[in-house]
Amino acid sequence: MKNLKVVVAEDEILILMGLKSNLENLGCQIVGEATNGKELIDVALEKKPDLIIADINLPILDGLEALEIIKQKIEIPSLIVTGYDDEELIQKAKEAGVLGYLIKPIDESDLKAAIEISISRFEEIKSLKKELEDTKEALEARKIIEKAKGIVMERMQLKEDEAMKFLQKKSRNSNKKLVDIANEIIEADKAFRLD
Amino acid sequence: METINSFSSEFSKDEQQKELILEVHRGEVHVVIFLNSPERKIFNDLLKSGEKGKIYFENKIINLKPHFALNKKVGILLDETYLLENLTIAENLLIVTLNNTNKNSFFNLKPFLRKKQIEMKSKKMLQNYGIDLDPHKKVSDISLEEKRLLMITKIFFLKPEIVVLFEPTTHLSLDSIKLVDSMIKNHKNMDKGILYITRSWEEALRIGDKISLIINGELEHTFESSAIRNNPKILLQYIVGTDNSNKDLYLFPNYQEDNQFIDSVFEATEYLTSEYELNDILNFLAENTAKATRADACEISLIDEETSTIIDKSIYKNSETIEFISNETEILKLIDEEKVYYFTKRDKGFERFFKLNNDICSLICVPFYIRSRLGGIIQIYYKDYHLYTEEEIKYLETIAHQTALAIHNTKLMGNSVLLRESHHRIKNNLQSIISLISLYKTSVKKGSQKDIIGMLDDLISKIKSISAVHDLLAKDKLGRSIINLKDMITHIIESMINTKKGIEFNLHLDDVFVSYSKASTIALVVNELVTNSLKYAFVGREKGEIQITCKYSNESIKLEVSDNGIGFPKHFDIDQNKGLGLSIVYSIVSKQLDGKIRTENDHGAKVSIEIAFKQDKATIFEEKIEKV
Numbered sequence: 001m002k003n004l005k006v007v008v009a010e011d012e013i014l015i016l017m018g019l020k021s022n023l024e025n026l027g028c029q030i031v032g033e034a035t036n037g038k039e040l041i042d043v044a045l046e047k048k049p050d051l052i053i054a055d056i057n058l059p060i061l062d063g064l065e066a067l068e069i070i071k072q073k074i075e076i077p078s079l080i081v082t083g084y085d086d087e088e089l090i091q092k093a094k095e096a097g098v099l100g101y102l103i104k105p106i107d108e109s110d111l112k113a114a115i116e117i118s119i120s121r122f123e124e125i126k127s128l129k130k131e132l133e134d135t136k137e138a139l140e141a142r143k144i145i146e147k148a149k150g151i152v153m154e155r156m157q158l159k160e161d162e163a164m165k166f167l168q169k170k171s172r173n174s175n176k177k178l179v180d181i182a183n184e185i186i187e188a189d190k191a192f193r194l195d
Numbered sequence: 196m197e198t199i200n201s202f203s204s205e206f207s208k209d210e211q212q213k214e215l216i217l218e219v220h221r222g223e224v225h226v227v228i229f230l231n232s233p234e235r236k237i238f239n240d241l242l243k244s245g246e247k248g249k250i251y252f253e254n255k256i257i258n259l260k261p262h263f264a265l266n267k268k269v270g271i272l273l274d275e276t277y278l279l280e281n282l283t284i285a286e287n288l289l290i291v292t293l294n295n296t297n298k299n300s301f302f303n304l305k306p307f308l309r310k311k312q313i314e315m316k317s318k319k320m321l322q323n324y325g326i327d328l329d330p331h332k333k334v335s336d337i338s339l340e341e342k343r344l345l346m347i348t349k350i351f352f353l354k355p356e357i358v359v360l361f362e363p364t365t366h367l368s369l370d371s372i373k374l375v376d377s378m379i380k381n382h383k384n385m386d387k388g389i390l391y392i393t394r395s396w397e398e399a400l401r402i403g404d405k406i407s408l409i410i411n412g413e414l415e416h417t418f419e420s421s422a423i424r425n426n427p428k429i430l431l432q433y434i435v436g437t438d439n440s441n442k443d444l445y446l447f448p449n450y451q452e453d454n455q456f457i458d459s460v461f462e463a464t465e466y467l468t469s470e471y472e473l474n475d476i477l478n479f480l481a482e483n484t485a486k487a488t489r490a491d492a493c494e495i496s497l498i499d500e501e502t503s504t505i506i507d508k509s510i511y512k513n514s515e516t517i518e519f520i521s522n523e524t525e526i527l528k529l530i531d532e533e534k535v536y537y538f539t540k541r542d543k544g545f546e547r548f549f550k551l552n553n554d555i556c557s558l559i560c561v562p563f564y565i566r567s568r569l570g571g572i573i574q575i576y577y578k579d580y581h582l583y584t585e586e587e588i589k590y591l592e593t594i595a596h597q598t599a600l601a602i603h604n605t606k607l608m609g610n611s612v613l614l615r616e617s618h619h620r621i622k623n624n625l626q627s628i629i630s631l632i633s634l635y636k637t638s639v640k641k642g643s644q645k646d647i648i649g650m651l652d653d654l655i656s657k658i659k660s661i662s663a664v665h666d667l668l669a670k671d672k673l674g675r676s677i678i679n680l681k682d683m684i685t686h687i688i689e690s691m692i693n694t695k696k697g698i699e700f701n702l703h704l705d706d707v708f709v710s711y712s713k714a715s716t717i718a719l720v721v722n723e724l725v726t727n728s729l730k731y732a733f734v735g736r737e738k739g740e741i742q743i744t745c746k747y748s749n750e751s752i753k754l755e756v757s758d759n760g761i762g763f764p765k766h767f768d769i770d771q772n773k774g775l776g777l778s779i780v781y782s783i784v785s786k787q788l789d790g791k792i793r794t795e796n797d798h799g800a801k802v803s804i805e806i807a808f809k810q811d812k813a814t815i816f817e818e819k820i821e822k823v
Binding site: 017018021035081083084105106108 | 615618619620621622623625626627628629630631633634636637640712716719779782783786787
């Protein structure tokens with residue numbers, strides 16, 4: 001939690017001051033504060049913090065609306081601190097991608113636990129997302145290579161394993177990724193086919 | 196209800212003796228309708244002279260001379276008034292009472308010697324009955340109506356076991372009829388009996404608990420008036436054919452052919468379960484009800500349970516040319532336990548239900564109840580003499596229930612919004628308190644705060660200032676979230692007055708209304724500034740003065756806290772201040788209230804705060820909405 005960059009949004013100054021004091025005690029670095037939803041968007045986009053802690057009940061734009069807009073630009077984990085505990089709002093918070101929902105009154109230890117959980121949850125989600133991306137990429141590459149292999153088999157009258165070896169050799173010799181070689185072959189094949 | 200008084204008379208007509216027995220129970224008004232005039236006259240003469248028959252009361256014949264007809268047992272009002280024309284109103288009234296105590300000397304002169312006492316007494320008596328008459332006046336100088344009213348008052352004043360009123364509304368204006376009606380009601384509530392003779396069945400329905408019909412000198416039938424209210428046909432079938440004036444007057448609507456009532460009820464239910472505003476629902480119900488009952492107008496009035504006053508109403512008229520303005524206060528007075536109230540123009544008391552009426556001939560009222568308390572009335576109006584049917588009443592009752600439901604729902608919804616909001620406030624306040632404690636904790640850690648007792652005192656007074664706002668909110672009966680800064684500041688100062696001896700507070704406060712959230716932050720600011728003055732301004736001094744000003748001008752709130760103490764230290768700058776209290780004040784004013792704060796030394800310390808603020812209901816309301 002040390003040096004975690006945080007933006008806090010709360011319209012009641014006293015509560016804001018209290019939250020800031022709590023966060024500083026926990027070793028966080030307050031990089032920005034906001035007293036309404038619009039300010040929150042501006043500050044968050046400018047400072048790109050590691051965490052946003054926001055009240056729902058903010059003037060101009062409410063906290064959830066502001067988080068929704070921020071989410072569309074950058075991924076920042078967020079925590080809600082509010083006096084409302086109705087189902088409807090919690091549902092809305094979920095939809096806005098909020099990772100923690102704290103109901104007032106809260107103290108330093110509540111904050112600490114919630115921040116830890118939401119940060120690790122965020123990391124977890126981030127790595128899951130990365131994994132998913134990688135898998136998707138691999139799957140895509142596989143498709144392209146298969147296609148290139150088909151072309152090589154047809155044009156050079158090779159068997160499947162021979163075609164594959166041909167592609168791998170080309171990749172090694174040119175120091176390029178297998179998928180890139182495959183792409184080149186597909187492009188070249190296209191150029192030769194007039195129809 | 197036990198039968199105590201039985202009033203019977205031998206009623207003779209054309210030499211042929213017929214016995215007519217009319218029973219009057221305690222605590223009830225028994226109305227007797229004589230349909231033809233000659234019979235009515237005979238009955239009146241009988242009561243007057245006893246020549247043509249006998250009257251029994253509790254099985255004893257009473258055959259009284261008219262003026263003796265007033266006593267503790269029976270009070271009779273006939274078509275003539277028996278008043279002594281040359282005496283004053285006071286004397287006439289008081290003779291009655293004296294006559295009662297000393298029956299042997301009717302012309303007892305004692306009362307005339309104690310003139311002042313009599314006048315005082317009679318004045319009070321008239322006032323009690325709500326009658327505007329000067330007791331000094333001679334009876335010969337007052338109008339016929341006033342004489343009748345005086346006579347009736349005289350009868351009721353003695354509180355006889357049974358009162359017989361023969362067409363009491365004759366010669367009476369609307370206002371007097373109202374007075375008589377209330378006397379009858381009072382008398383009934385004292386558990387005494389009333390026999391009321393009239394020719395109008397509508398009047399009978401208005402006032403009677405039991406209604407008897409006399410046709411050809413015989414008691415045709417006795418009805419419970421509630422039964423007739425539910426279905427007037429059962430009475431009318433006797434009357435139509437006997438009395439020409441009733442013929443063709445009433446329209447008997449026939450609803451058998453269509454299902455319009457059921458359709459209308461369905462529609463109403465559908466409307467209720469949708470998310471319309473209460474006012475829309477009521478307007479819809481009024482229109483629908485008028486159409487279903489073929490009425491010319493329908494009005495739904497809502498009544499405040501606490502004060503029994505009309506708080507809102509929806510009205511529908513099927514044409515803009517119908518001219519009438521109802522008088523709900525009069526209608527309200529009627530509402531008892533009946534389900535239906537029905538009136539027509541033929542009843543002399545009818546016009547009282549209107550402030551203006553050019554078109555309406557019939558009026559039907561159905562009250563509705565919310566959790567067994569009167570919640571409102573549905574009134575339907577007709578231009579003609581409309582006689583309602585059982586179906587119509589059933590329908591109106593259903594609509595009444597639905598209206599009650601709609602209102603109850605809205606109230607519940609209102610309550611839950613309020614509950615949710617106060618829930619939120621409480622949590623926010625607790626958070627503020629935790630914040631305060633955290634801030635103190637941090638400053639203790641850093642070593643800048645060493646006086647733990649002083650710190651706890653500070654905390655307590657800050658919590659008190661937060662609760663001051665809550666106290667004021669709780670006291671607002673209308674449940675508004677608007678606070679008068681004047682009340683709030685006074686409240687805060689009251690709790691601080693005794694914290695230090697020798698300090699005088701001077702308050703100069705305007706009425707400034709702000710939203711709840713603004714008020715609670717201003718409360719903290721005031722509390723902090725005053726605490727500071729108390730703490731630092733008068734060190735080493737025995738006496739001092741703190742002045743608090745809160746004014747509203749040029750669209751801004753100007754708040755000033757000053758003292759005549761030692762003043763701020765040299766080069767003091769609130770912006771750079773490290774003290775916790777003042778830094779909270781500075782943050783609140785500059786960030787939350789978007790205001791300006793200035794400190795100066797002017798024979799002591801002075802802090803001036805200016806907050807831009809438009810004081811109009813719209814702003815406060817908007818701010819409230821924003822918060823919700």
